[in-house]
Every structure is written in C-alpha cells, then in structure tokens.
Amino acid sequence: MSTRGTKRRLAATLLRLAETAPIDKITVRRIAAESGLSMQTYYNHFKNRDELVLYIHQSEGDRLMEKLESGEFSFKELVQANIRFYLAHKDFMYNALTNTRGTYAITSAQNAYQVFAAYIAKRHGLYALPPDLDTELRLYIYGATHLYADWAFGESKLSEEVFADCLIDAIPERLKPLLLDQN
Numbered sequence: 131m132s133t134r135g136t137k138r139r140l141a142a143t144l145l146r147l148a149e150t151a152p153i154d155k156i157t158v159r160r161i162a163a164e165s166g167l168s169m170q171t172y173y174n175h176f177k178n179r180d181e182l183v184l185y186i187h188q189s190e191g192d193r194l195m196e197k198l199e200s201g202e203f204s205f206k207e208l209v210q211a212n213i214r215f216y217l218a219h220k221d222f223m224y225n226a227l228t229n230t231r232g233t234y235a236i237t238s239a240q241n242a243y244q245v246f247a248a249y250i251a252k253r254h255g256l257y258a259l260p261p262d263l264d265t266e267l268r269l270y271i272y273g274a275t276h277l278y279a280d281w282a283f284g285e286s287k288l289s290e291e292v293f294a295d296c297l298i299d300a301i302p303e304r305l306k307p308l309l310l311d312q313n
Contacts, residue, residue: 137175139165141186144179148222152229153183180233183226188241190215195245199253205310210294216282217290227279239275243268250308266302274300 131139143165147156158179162172176182194211197203203211216223226234247259247267259267274297280286281293288296301309 133175136167136171137185137189139167140172140175140182141189144182145186145219145222148225153179153225154229154231180230180237183230183234184237184241186219186222187215187226187238191242191245195249199249206294206298209297210290212278213281213290213294216278220282223279224283235276235279239272242275243271246271246309250305254308263304263308266305270300270302270305 140161143161144153144156147161147164156179158172159169161179161182162169165172176185191212194203194208197211198205198208247264250256250259250263250267258264277297281288286293298310
C-alpha cells in the first residue's frame with residue numbers, strides 16, 4: 131500500500147472511531163489495530179495521534195491549496211470548500227477541538243498561517259513577509275480558523291454564502307491584493 135493510501139486508511143479509521151469516542155480516549159494502538167495495520171506502520175507515518183488528527187484537515191487543505199495555486203479555485207472558492215469540509219466533518223472537528231487539550235486548534239491555525247505565508251511569498255516573489263503584513267496575516271488566519279469552528283458548531287446563523295463573504299470581507303486591506311485575484 132502506498133504512503134498516501136496508508137495515511138488515508140489510518141485517517142478513515144480515526145474519523146470512524148471519533149464518531150463514538152472522544153479523540154483523547156482513542157489510542158494509537160486501537161487506530162492501528164482497527165486499520166488492520168501494525169503499530170510500526172502507524173509510527174512510520176505519524177509520530178503520535180495528534181499528528182494524525184491534524185493530517186485529516188491538513189490533507190484537505192493541501193488539496194484546496196493546489197487548486198488555488200493552479201488557478202482552478204479562487205480564494206473565495208477555497209473558503210467555501212473549507213466551510214463545506216467543516217460541515218461534512220462537523221462532529222470530528224468538534225471532537226478534535228474539544229478533546230485534544232488545545233493542540234489541534236493551535237497546530238491547525240499555525241499550519242494554515244504557514245501555508246498562506248508561503249503562498250503569498252511564492253506568488254509575489256517575496257523571501258518573507260514584512261513584519262507588519264506577517265502580523266496581519268497571523269491575526270486574520272488565527273481568527274478565521276476559530277470562526278470556521280464557531281460557525282460550523284452553530285454559533286452563527288449566517289448562511290454558508292454570507293459567512294464566506296464575511297471571511298473574505300474581513301481580510302485586512304493590505305492583504306487583499308496578496309490573497310485575492312486583484313493584481
């Protein structure tokens with residue numbers, strides 16, 4: 131089985147197990163056993179359970195970023211697809227956010243920030259973002275990451291379309307030309 135296939139198999143197992151148990155109560159041993167894989171195979175791909183939890187969302191994020199970078203998706207379409215991911219995996223996302231001692235929320239936001247910082251730098255030929263833009267990107271990404279969860283868990287009554295528009299409108303003005311198709 132390929133690396134990607136093994137990771138997907140482990141992810142599918144964790145998604146299934148998380149439907150009935152808090153993530154912090156699901157052991158790596160159980161994930162491996164119910165995947166029909168060895169512990170060594172698990173550890174060949176992930177160093178711990180938290181890394182697998184992040185992989186589930188990160189692999190979807192990577193797929194969406196590929197679409198953005200290729201021009202297949204606009205930034206708004208990426209936002210809308212991420213909203214649909216949260217809705218499709220609402221129970222898992224709630225479980226991950228509430229049963230990982232905060233590690234999922236922190237690492238998910240950090241990962242999203244790194245991905246978008248690299249995207250902006252590559253797209254605009256920058257070695258690194260200037261400190262002021264870097265701070266604005268962090269504020270936006272960290273805030274948006276939490277708002278996706280709040281929205282998906284019913285904290286907001288906005289429609290999917292209106293919520294996506296709000297996330298786009300909230301991009302700091304100096305970041306809009308770096309993220310949106312406004313060159």
